[in-house]
Amino acid sequence: MRILQLHSDFIVFKPLEKEIEIAEEAKKEENRIEEALVLFIAIEEGDNSALAEKAIDDTRAFLGKLGANRILIYPFAHLSSNLSKPTEALKIICAMEAYAKNKGVETYRAPFGWNKQFTISIKGHPLAEQSRSYTPESQNVVPCESKQEETVSEALKAEDTMKSYWHVLQTDGSLVPIEEFKFKGNSNLQKFSQYEIKKTRAVTQMPPHVPLMKRLEIADYEAGSDPGNIRWYPKGRLIKSLLEQYVSARVAEYGGMEVETPLMYDFNHPSLSSYLNRFPARQYVLKSEDKELFLRFAACFGQFLIAHDAQFSYKQMPVKLYELTRYSFRREKSGEVVGLKRLRAFTMPDCHALCTDIEQAKKEFIIRFDLCIDVLDNIGLTKDDYEIAIRFTREFYNEHGDFIAAVAAKFGKPILAEVWNERFFYFALKWDLNFIDNQDKAAALSTDQIDVENAKRYGITYVDEKGEKQFPLILHCSPSGAIERDIYALLEKAYREQMKGKPPMLPLWLSPTQVRLIPISDKFLDQVEVLAKQVESHCIRVDIDDSASTLQKKIREAEQEWVPYIIVVGEKEINSGLLSVRIREVKGSQQQMTVDNLISKVTEKIAGKPYKPLPLPMYISKRPQFHG
């Protein structure tokens, strides 16, 4: 049995023609049912009344969640290629109807055996669309030894031959089905069997960036909040802050005017409500006295409301508004929230450009495309790290095919294209750039879109040459994507480098410690501090390992912290002024240089990037540990 279950605002259906001999009697008139959970059902070979009851029980569970109690049973053969005989199907459909009514559900039914016409309006919430499938086997669990010989199709037999049955061979020679074996105290065997059964790489492991973000004291989960709302330690806050500063600076350079808008909005504001009702389950909702508010899930509202009240003409356009949202909130489904990859509260740079017409929009689009690629490159993510998808309608392609071709040529790598026959989103053209992680999963970073709908929805207008009000096109661009996601991508990339035998590291400008000084003994601490002050005065983050452990251990710990430059300072260095610098980038090989050489080498590498001082005490002995 297959069921497509849709939570509808309303459905209208009209029986047209009888399709089969045994069709039920029905009038050829329109039926309209409001607010019903519609069940499109196909009855398959072997389905029985027990299954019918099970399906209705599941539906009732859903009704409970939805706070609804009205269903429409709609026979719909097209869901299956293994249909039962119509007489059987009709019996089961009737059984379902009777059972549902019996259980107190307000039940309607479309006639069986008719060719029907229907119109349906589906609610947008996540539970609105469900598909389910039932088989008799999943219903009745029959013990193996009592299973009767039955006629089995060739296809099923073939499937049976190919299917693996897994067991564990115990020390006494007995076999235990893998499901029944308790692996406690045998974890290697467990890992091995999982590996064998799944026949894939060890994907059962956590995404690599999660243990890294904890071990490097960047960020961590916060059980005291909601999933996907995380805590940032000093080093992580530094990295995040530098990225925020960098992206904002680049957008400012491009001409984005930075604004700040509220985090929460009134559900009943007229401009917002029509847009919002499509996504009712995605927001954090909060009640405050007599108001219902939602936490913003993007910067769009705030900027649109500003644009709505602003006065501008074609002479000022494109008008570019920018905000770095800390935070945007999206109540992603619990199973989808992972590490720094997918959060419920995240930091999103978002720049809107209001353009007069499609020609101006196209011109701006290209400028921003270049900006995005360059911003990511400077963050440390190159074209080898991501893939681009571009999405548009056929109509847009017919009119602007050469433009799309130009974008592709600019990128110089094949692009995945998604083409629609009709536009059903608010944009006519969109691209997004996707990082591919170590589990071969994609996560979108930068994106830009040409929005052809929201100016009208929000009442945003500009004045044209003739003094008439016009609706602008709105470009939505995030040059870097979510800042947290950039850090996820950098950590995943570092892990990948490590797997390739290269030392994992962050870009120099983002490394919390850029230079670590290790005095060979306490005797040299004073001189080392003088050296540190000198380096620090050139906007380089330098610290001193004055802890009580051995030299070798201090080097090991600096390497595990991914410190790019490690310098041991003893009598030789103090006397000669020549430092032996251990360089992570080239696998920890050492190079002799003076302090000035070191300073200019580092300064050159971080030129053009923002600087913030060390987020922790310079002396390592003074630092708390944030993660074991």
Next chain:
RNA sequence: GCCUCGAUAGCUCAGCCCGGUAGAGCGGCUGCCUUGUAAGCAGCAGGCCGCGGGAUCAAGGCCCGCUCGAGGCUCCA
């Protein structure tokens, strides 16, 4: 949201199958060592065994619910 798995010291994990005194390594603290490029030695402290309920003379271990995490599915405007 669904299915599966997990949660024991600050961290990583053993103990659970078969109920009967809470374990290791790392980290921390104290002391020794004062060091030349990836783990020096010794001692000490550290536990509501995620939370709540149940069965049991007795639960870290069994049963049920919840929270949080992970993998898969679904989703990703």
